[in-house]
Structure formats: structure tokens, C-alpha cells
Amino acid sequence: MTLFPAPARTSSVAAMMHMILLRLLSMTLSLLVASVVIFVMLQAVPGDPAAFMLGLNAQPDTVAALRTELGLEGGLIQRYVAWVGGMVTGDFGTSYTYRVPVAGLVADRIVVSGPLAAYALILTLVIAIPAGVLAASHRGRVSDWGVMGFTQLGIAVPNFWFAMLLVAFFAIYLGWFSAGGFPGWSTPVQAIKALTLPAIALALPQASILARVLRGALIDTLNQDYIRTARAKGLSRRATVIRHALRNAAIPVLTILGLQFSFLLAGAIIIENVFFLPGLGRLIFQGITQRDLIVVQSVTMLLVFAVIAVTFAVEIAYTLADPRLRRRSAT
Amino acid sequence: MALGAALTAIFTLAAMISVVWVPYDTSVLTIANRTLPPSLAHPLGTDHFGRDLLSMLMAGARTSIAVALVAVGIGIGAGVPLGLAAAARHGGWLDEIIMRGNDLIFAFPSLVIAILITAVFGPSAFNAILAIGIFNIPVFARVARGGALPLWTLDYIMAARVAGKGRGLISVQHILPNIASLLIVQATIQFSLGILAEAALSYIGLGAQPPTPSWGRMLADAQTLIYSEPQLAILPGLAIVGMVLGLNLLGDGLRDALDPRLRRVRG
Numbered sequence: 072m073t074l075f076p077a078p079a080r081t082s083s084v085a086a087m088m089h090m091i092l093l094r095l096l097s098m099t100l101s102l103l104v105a106s107v108v109i110f111v112m113l114q115a116v117p118g119d120p121a122a123f124m125l126g127l128n129a130q131p132d133t134v135a136a137l138r139t140e141l142g143l144e145g146g147l148i149q150r151y152v153a154w155v156g157g158m159v160t161g162d163f164g165t166s167y168t169y170r171v172p173v174a175g176l177v178a179d180r181i182v183v184s185g186p187l188a189a190y191a192l193i194l195t196l197v198i199a200i201p202a203g204v205l206a207a208s209h210r211g212r213v214s215d216w217g218v219m220g221f222t223q224l225g226i227a228v229p230n231f232w233f234a235m236l237l238v239a240f241f242a243i244y245l246g247w248f249s250a251g252g253f254p255g256w257s258t259p260v261q262a263i264k265a266l267t268l269p270a271i272a273l274a275l276p277q278a279s280i281l282a283r284v285l286r287g288a289l290i291d292t293l294n295q296d297y298i299r300t301a302r303a304k305g306l307s308r309r310a311t312v313i314r315h316a317l318r319n320a321a322i323p324v325l326t327i328l329g330l331q332f333s334f335l336l337a338g339a340i341i342i343e344n345v346f347f348l349p350g351l352g353r354l355i356f357q358g359i360t361q362r363d364l365i366v367v368q369s370v371t372m373l374l375v376f377a378v379i380a381v382t383f384a385v386e387i388a389y390t391l392a393d394p395r396l397r398r399r400s401a402t
Numbered sequence: 403m404a405l406g407a408a409l410t411a412i413f414t415l416a417a418m419i420s421v422v423w424v425p426y427d428t429s430v431l432t433i434a435n436r437t438l439p440p441s442l443a444h445p446l447g448t449d450h451f452g453r454d455l456l457s458m459l460m461a462g463a464r465t466s467i468a469v470a471l472v473a474v475g476i477g478i479g480a481g482v483p484l485g486l487a488a489a490a491r492h493g494g495w496l497d498e499i500i501m502r503g504n505d506l507i508f509a510f511p512s513l514v515i516a517i518l519i520t521a522v523f524g525p526s527a528f529n530a531i532l533a534i535g536i537f538n539i540p541v542f543a544r545v546a547r548g549g550a551l552p553l554w555t556l557d558y559i560m561a562a563r564v565a566g567k568g569r570g571l572i573s574v575q576h577i578l579p580n581i582a583s584l585l586i587v588q589a590t591i592q593f594s595l596g597i598l599a600e601a602a603l604s605y606i607g608l609g610a611q612p613p614t615p616s617w618g619r620m621l622a623d624a625q626t627l628i629y630s631e632p633q634l635a636i637l638p639g640l641a642i643v644g645m646v647l648g649l650n651l652l653g654d655g656l657r658d659a660l661d662p663r664l665r666r667v668r669g
Contacts, residue, residue: 097502101505101509105509112518112519112522113521113522116521223650224643224647226646226650227594227642227650228639228643229598229601229605229642229643231602231605232601232643235621235625235635235639239628239629239632239635243628243629244629333508333509333511333512334511336511336514337513337514338513340513340514340606341605344606345625355514355517356517359517364521367518367521371514371515371518374511375509375511375514378511382509
């Protein structure tokens with residue numbers, strides 16, 4: 072569904088460049104629209120942050136000075152342009168409550184949220200790939216039923232509740248982990264330990280979904296003729312799955328992984344709250360409760376950027392993974 | 403599927419009964435009765451404010467189901483017409499705009515926007531419905547468009563066009579009934595996702611506000627009591643799992659039953 076069809080009869084490299092350019096264009100457009108939506112939405116919030124910060128007895132000129140300092144003066148369009156211009160150059164504005172640059176707050180928090188998301192993603196793959204392969208290659212047998220039943224449950228369990236149960240069992244009952252908080256990266260082992268339960272809580276539903284998708288995709292590919300050929304030429308079952316089927320099942324898996332990134336971010340907001348982790352999710356949440364709207368605005372924009380960028384990367388990844396897609400411009 | 407239907411029925415029934423009757427009023431706090439063990443008077447015991455847990459769970463089912471149901475309604479009400487319109491004008495500018503708009507909504511982490519909406523308009527069950535509902539729109543638009551597109555190439559649609567029927571009329575009379583099964587299956591899936599989303603929003607305090615009972619809120623309240631009063635943290639969680647599991651199984655079963663193509667492959 073591109074606006075312009077790819078030029079006919081060009082080399083596959085040129086077609087691919089064309090596709091990447093179009094995707095970049097559409098990505099920029101999405102970001103622009105998203106920024107307008109977020110900006111306009113937050114303009115609807117009642118109240119003047121400057122007056123709110125200075126309290127009831129503030130002098131009008133002090134309030135006016137603070138408004139200027141926070142970039143609240145000027146027309147709507149002027150402020151929007153200033154905000155977007157700032158975001159592009161890494162200036163995310165000044166937090167109303169902390170009076171420090173939002174970029175600094177984000178930098179402090181991203182060292183928690185980033186590793187947490189990566190950890191959860193790794194766990195998701197580590198759980199989902201073997202489970203999906205096991206279920207698909209033993210289709211209809213006990214292990215398949217087991218994986219399907221377990222993943223059905225994994226999808227139905229709210230991750231924050233699962234997190235609470237993990238805390239109750241592993242942190243309070245067994246005492247293996249701390250129940251919450253983050254010690255900082257100066258003690259890497261402790262830091263990773265603090266992220267382990269949250270990462271498990273985040274990974275379980277995602278792994279359940281991914282395992283089911285992988286099973287479905289693998290079953291589809293395992294029914295293909297070339298798999299029979301591979302088996303007929305004497306390749307073992309295991310080698311066939313690993314060398315031939317998995318590679319072809321990669322496309323749906325990549326798609327789902329890309330979509331899951333967005334769920335992972337959303338889930339992290341909740342999970343960071345369960346474990347009192349000082350991450351981006353908690354920052355957004357605190358921004359809301361403290362009416363620190365510039366924090367909410369800039370961090371939301373950043374998250375949307377992350378999701379759009381990942382979607383873009385996934386699309387590029389599957390054109391690389393699947394030569395057939397290179398000739399067509401992406402759908 | 404039978405299990406799914408049964409689970410769904412139990413919770414829906416509990417919710418419907420709770421509209422007219424719950425064993426105890428959930429807005430009355432009786433501190434003297436707090437954290438009672440299960441008894442004849444309180445089959446599941448009471449919570450830390452002395453409220454009857456069974457009544458809370460029943461009323462919570464009502465909140466969850468109402469929020470998720472209306473959110474699905476918003477998704478179908480706005481998404482299906484958009485999807486049908488996009489399919490009817492496939493390849494045209496309308497199709498392009500609708501699908502780009504869809505992609506845009508998908509680009510937002512849903513919960514982040516739900517949080518934004520509640521930040522702007524204040525936390526309430528109504529705003530939770532709105533937030534969840536908005537994300538159902540592109541889902542239904544996509545399913546409706548995807549289901550409708552192949553139908554537009556079929557002969558009977560061509561016949562209807564030759565007979566002089568407009569695209570809108572064809573969409574409603576001929577396309578919609580044929581994608582109904584797809585939509586029903588999607589509705590059960592979105593319904594279960596809605597239950598989960600409502601629970602998550604209430605859990606962080608952005609959904610239904612007290613005294614309206616909700617499963618997510620009950621879990622949030624029970625978090626600090628999980629070791630001393632584990633049943634308070636376990637029962638609402640089990641209720642969510644049961645409801646979502648029931649809906650998912652029902653959805654899977656419906657898909658198999660309604661899709662003759664799939665039945666042949668399985669059989």
C-alpha cells in the first residue's frame with residue numbers, strides 16, 4: 072500500500088532502496104502526525120503549570136517569568152514548533168516538578184527500561200522458540216498439548232498479577248530476590264537480579280503468544296514439499312526443522328516480535344510500578360500524577376518514536392530475510 | 403470451546419446477577435469484619451475493609467465486562483464501517499487514508515495513550531472505555547477490510563453491481579453478512595484483551611475509581627497484603643484469568659466452528 076508503485080523493471084537493489092525511502096517518508100509522516108496528536112491532547116489539560124508550581128501566593132510577574140522559562144509563552148503553533156525542534160536536537164524541555172532538563176531524566180531512566188526490555192525480549196525468545204519448535208514437531212502429542220495449554224494460560228494471566236505472585240513466592244517466601252527497587256548499575260549482578268522477576272513477568276505473556284505463532288508457522292512450513300525432499304535426502308528431523316523450517320517461519324515471528332515491542336513498552340509501565348523500578352514507565356506515570364505534563368509529552372513522543380522505528384526496522388529485516396519481498400514493494 | 407463457553411457464562415451470569423443483587427453492599431465498610439475467613443455468611447471471606455469478597459468479585463465482573471463490552475462496541479461501531487468503506491474503495495484515496503490512520507494508531511503503545519487520555523480527562527471507568535475502545539477501531543477496520551476484499555472479486559458481488567446496487571448497499575447487504583463470523587471471532591478476542599486492559603488500568607489507578615469495585619483495583623489493594631492475606635490477591639487474579647481464558651477458548655472454538663475451510667483442513 073505505498074503511495075507510489077515501485078518503478079517497473081529496476082534491479083532488486085534499486086527497488087529496495089525505493090522501498091526503504093518510501094518507508095522512511097511514511098515513518099516521518101507518522102511521527103509528525105503523532106507529535107501533533109500528543110501536543111494537542113496535552114494542551115487540553117486545564118491549569119497553568121507555572122502557577123501550580125509557585126503556589127497560591129505567587130506574584131504575577133514571577134509566574135510570567137517562570138512561564139517564559141518553561142516555554143509556555145507564545146501561540147500554540149510557536150510552542151509546538153519549539154517543542155518539536157527541541158525534541159529533534161535532544162532538548163526535551165524542562166521538567167515542571169524537578170526543574171531539570173527532561174532529557175537528563177530520560178537518560179537516568181532509560182538505563183533501567185532499556186535493559187529491562189532487552190532482558191524480557193531475550194527471555195521471550197529463549198522460552199518461545201524451543202516451546203514452539205517442540206509443539207510443532209510433536210504435533211498432536213502430549214508435549215504439543217502441554218505447550219498449547221500452558222501458552223493459553225500464559226496469555227490469560229495479567230502480567231502485573233503474575234508479577235505479584237512472583238514477588239510473593241521468590242522474594243517474600245524464598246527470599247531469593249528483592250521485592251522491588253533498583254540498586255543501580257554500579258553493582259551489575261545486583262542490578263540484573265533486580266530486573267529478573269520483572270523481566271520474567273513481562274516475558275511470559277509475550278512468549279506464550281510467540282510460541283503459538285511459531286508453532287502455527289512451523290506447521291505450515293513443515294507441510295511443504297521441500298521439507299519432504301529434505302527428509303527424503305536423509306536429513307534428520309532435527310536438522311530439517313532447524314535448517315529449513317525455522318528460517319521460513321521467521322517472517323511471521325519477526326512480525327509478531329515487532330508488534331510485541333509496543334506491548335513490551337506498555338507492559339513495562341505497569342511492571343515498573345509493581346516493582347518500583349525507576350524506569351521510563353514510572354517516569355511517565357509520576358509525570359501524570361504530578362501534572363508534570365512536559366515530561367509526559369516528551370516521554371510519550373519518545374516511546375512512539377521507538378515503536379515506529381522498530382516497526383521500520385522489522386520491515387527492512389524481512390525484506391532482507393525474504394528475497395521474494397524485495398521485488399515487490401512492501402504491502 | 404465448551405469449557406470456554408462455560409467459563410464465560412459463569413462470569414457473565416455473576417455480573418448480570420450483581421446488577422440486581424449482590425450478597426452484601428460493596429460500598430459499606432465494616433472494619434470489625436475485616437479479613438474474615440470463608441464462612442456460611444461470607445463464602446469467600448471478607449477483605450481488609452470488611453467487604454464481602456464474593457460480592458466484590460461479582461460487582462468486579464460487572465465493571466470489567468461492561469468496560470470491555472462497550473469498548474468492543476466502539477471498535478465494531480466505528481471500525482467495521484471504516485473497513486467496509488476501505489474495501490469498497492480499494493486502492494483509492496479513501497482506502498489509503500483509512501489504512502494509514504490505522505497504522506498510526508497501531509504505532510502508539512496502547513497503554514501509553516490510555517494513560518494519556520486518563521491524564522487529560524481524569525481517571526474514570528468511562529475514560530478507560532474510551533481509551534480501550536479507540537484501539538479496537540483499527541483492529542476491526544483491518545479485519546473487516548481483509549475479509550471484504552476477497553469478496554469484492556466474486557461473481558455474485560459483480561451481479562449485484564450489474565443490478566445497479568451502490569457500493570454502500572452491497573457492503574451492508576452482501577459483504578457484512580459474509581464477514582460476520584470473522585467479526586464475531588475478533589470480538590471475543592478483543593473482549594478478552596479489553597478485560598486485561600481494564601484490569602491493568604484499574605490496577606495502576608487509572609480505571610474505575612472507588613467505590614466502584616473492579617478486579618484490577620482489588621489486586622492493587624491486596625498487593626501489600628499478599629503474604630498475610632493471600633486469598634485477597636489470588637481470587638481476583640483467578641477471576642481475571644478465568645474470564646480471559648474462557649473468552650479465548652470460546653473465540654478459538656468459534657473460529658473453528660465458523661470457518662468451514664479450517665474444519666476441512668483439520669478433519
